[in-house]
Amino acid sequence: MTTAPLILLIEDDAQTRRFLKTSLSLRGWSMIETDCGKSGLAMLSNANPDLVILDLGLxxxxGIAVTRRLRQLSDLPILILSARSQEQNKIMALDAGADDYLTKPFGSGELHARLQALMRRVARSLSNQETFETGQLKVDLTRRKVFVADHEVRITPIEFRLLGILIRHAGVVVTHRQLLQEVWGAEHIHDQHYLRIYMGQLRHKLEANPARPRYLLTEVGVGYRMAVNDDD
Structure with missing residues (x-):
């Protein structure tokens, strides 16, 4: 019998905690909960959860400070739930170390799908994956080769670095800042035109319809996300 993944929920609203506990338990998740950041940080080491759901308004x-501290203590996936819908709040949370951001109100189905994507990312990193596949896209990470519908596609080293980062975080958003820093360095974190150019080139090489991408998805104002097989 497989043990249900354990979620640490840090959320001060009792009604939201009840809703999450009920809806996610029906989908096979286990949960421990707290209403404040300090006890959440203490529970991280004591309970050994698989994933953290965090509200920013504690x-x-x-919540941003809690995110940074969680990231210092662990590399567990962190999903932010927040009523703060402004793009800047999302960017701050993701740059602080969160893996995904869901704005309230939200549906239990979407939340479950986001959690599954985060757990798949963990499974991929633990398996030292050498090949990534989604739809007709296949990337051999060891040999640095890219295929679409079994036909090899030639991409540049910078394009491959971008693609590799998105694959490493497949299913969740990667911010503009993170991509720019990892590919071009900290001095280029504001040069978003670099990303627009190279992502446009990648889409023309990998997508059947670059204007309606299947694999390289835009999170408007925040960053990009590599789609996985069961994305809508």
Whole structure:
């Protein structure tokens, strides 16, 4: 019998906690919960969860500060749930170390899908994956070869670095800042035109219809996401 993945929920709203506990338990998740940041940080080491769901509006600590501290303590996936819908809040949370961001109100189906994507990412990293596949796209990460419908596609070293980062985080958004820093360095974190050019080139090489991408998805104002097989 497989053990249900354990979620650490850090959320101060009792109604939201009840909703999440009920809806996610029906989908096979286990949950421990707290209403403040400090106890959440303590529970991280004591309970050994598989994933963290965090609200930004906590009574004792700023959620961004909790995110940074969680990331210092662990590489567990962190999903932000927040009523703060502004793009800047999303960017701040993701840059602080969160893996995904879902704005309230949200549906239980979408939340479940996001959690599954985060767990798949963990499974891929643990398996030291050498090949990534989604739809007709196949990337041999060891030999640095890319195929679409079994036909090899030639891409540049920079394009491959971008693609590799998105694959490493497949299913979740990667911010513009993170991509720019990892590919071009910290001095280029504001040069978003670099990303627009290279992502456009990648889409023309990999997508059947670059204007309606299947694999390289845009999270408007935030970053990009590599789609996985069961994305809509």
């Amino acid at each position: 009574p004792d600590m700023d």
